[in-house]
Amino acid sequence: MPNILSIKNFFALLLIVTLSGCVSSSIDPSRYEKQSSYTIINDEPTKLDLYFAREVASHSLIDETGFHPLDKGHDALLARLAIIETAQSSIDVQYYIFRDDEAGNLIAWRLFEAAERGVRVRLLLDDMQKYDDNDLLRFSSHPNIEVRMFNPHHLRSARGIAMLSDFERLNHRMHNKSLTVDGVVSIIGGRNVGNEYYSIESTVEFSDLDLMMVGKAVRQVNRQFDLYWNSDYSAPIEWIAPNEDLRYTDADVDAWVNELGLEAKFSGGQYDFAKLPLYNDLVNGRVELYWGIGDLLYDLPNKPDSKQSTLIDSLNAVLEESEASLIFISPYFVPTEQGTKELIAAVEQGLEVVIITNSLASNDVFAVHGWYAKYREDLVEGGVSFGK
Numbered sequence: 001m002p003n004i005l006s007i008k009n010f011f012a013l014l015l016i017v018t019l020s021g022c023v024s025s026s027i028d029p030s031r032y033e034k035q036s037s038y039t040i041i042n043d044e045p046t047k048l049d050l051y052f053a054r055e056v057a058s059h060s061l062i063d064e065t066g067f068h069p070l071d072k073g074h075d076a077l078l079a080r081l082a083i084i085e086t087a088q089s090s091i092d093v094q095y096y097i098f099r100d101d102e103a104g105n106l107i108a109w110r111l112f113e114a115a116e117r118g119v120r121v122r123l124l125l126d127d128m129q130k131y132d133d134n135d136l137l138r139f140s141s142h143p144n145i146e147v148r149m150f151n152p153h154h155l156r157s158a159r160g161i162a163m164l165s166d167f168e169r170l171n172h173r174m175h176n177k178s179l180t181v182d183g184v185v186s187i188i189g190g191r192n193v194g195n196e197y198y199s200i201e202s203t204v205e206f207s208d209l210d211l212m213m214v215g216k217a218v219r220q221v222n223r224q225f226d227l228y229w230n231s232d233y234s235a236p237i238e239w240i241a242p243n244e245d246l247r248y249t250d251a252d253v254d255a256w257v258n259e260l261g262l263e264a265k266f267s268g269g270q271y272d273f274a275k276l277p278l279y280n281d282l283v284n285g286r287v288e289l290y291w292g293i294g295d296l297l298y299d300l301p302n303k304p305d306s307k308q309s310t311l312i313d314s315l316n317a318v319l320e321e322s323e324a325s326l327i328f329i330s331p332y333f334v335p336t337e338q339g340t341k342e343l344i345a346a347v348e349q350g351l352e353v354v355i356i357t358n359s360l361a362s363n364d365v366f367a368v369h370g371w372y373a374k375y376r377e378d379l380v381e382g383g384v385s386f387g388k
Contacts (some may be wrong), residue, residue, distance in 0.1 A: 073199030344382030
């Protein structure tokens with residue numbers, strides 16, 4: 001038996017080496033044609049401009065950002081649907097996870113319907129989650145829809161082998177989560193697309209926070225989306241799954257909607273967004289916004305090449321510029337040894353530092369909590385406050 005196992009292990013290793021050597025794992029933009037595209041700037045006020053006109057009237061969209069917190073799963077889903085329904089020129093969608101479940105199917109359907117109205121839809125997904133490439137290819141076949149995958153696996157049916165053969169590149173993922181309509185309103189925050197994020201028929205429910213925003217930060221969201229969309233690391237799905245015969249017809253979409261019962265499920269009861277207060281407040285211009293001065297911080301898409309985290313650099317600058325207090329809200333908080341020293345030093349200089357993160361009981365990634373726990377005692381002794 002040991003000899004047989006040794007032979008099996010040898011051939012498994014040989015297979016990995018062979019596949020790794022035969023398949024190019026690099027992101028080479030010369031291997032495919034890709035048209036650059038950018039945020040559409042509207043010449044005339046959009047419906048969303050009019051919806052928020054009352055709130056915006058006494059504020060400067062050049063310097064200020066108005067935001068409405070979305071702390072409930074249903075509201076977070078319905079807010080996304082509401083702004084998609086009002087789209088007139090463009091929808092930019094960017095997520096780490098986009099599940100093939102009720103929430104994902106509903107949003108995909110409404111995006112398709114927006115494209116049918118003539119709205120340009122750009123869908124950028126991280127490629128860590130395994131998707132059906134053919135489904136994405138069909139979706140992207142619509143003339144107003146384009147799908148790109150960020151930092152894709154080069155072995156589509158053997159992702160584990162792909163990770164082994166090119167770990168340094170594939171370990172760099174896009175965790176950005178944004179939905180922006182007409183370049184006017186963005187929803188950003190902790191929620192991906194899946195039932196567990198929106199309180200829909202799931203045994204697991206994540207308690208997350210999103211912000212629906214207008215103003216300066218939206219322009220920054222637009223800028224970061226364009227950077228990621230046009231990055232060499234974002235590959236069109238047509239390059240990943242080249243099959244020109246895969247297309248959706250109107251009949252296919254109607255059959256799919258009927259089969260899943262999407263229209264029936266989301267046109268009545270607790271999921272009927274047209275009857276819920278948030279939707280009515282939105283279309284009637286009654287959504288209350290909180291206003292302030294803020295900036296969007298993010299890593300650049302070429303981080304694997306530069307080996308530099310602009311997000312960490314930006315957070316260090318925020319730490320240095322803070323005068324009274326600094327609050328971190330993160331489900332996955334791993335400060336590192338250097339970060340721990342800097343937070344304690346900030347407290348010693350008179351800054352109130354508060355960290356709100358998951359407890360072990362509420363954390364879905366135990367390894368992350370294990371890394372965070374290594375630094376917690378030093379942080380507490382150093383005067384950092386915690387909320388969980």
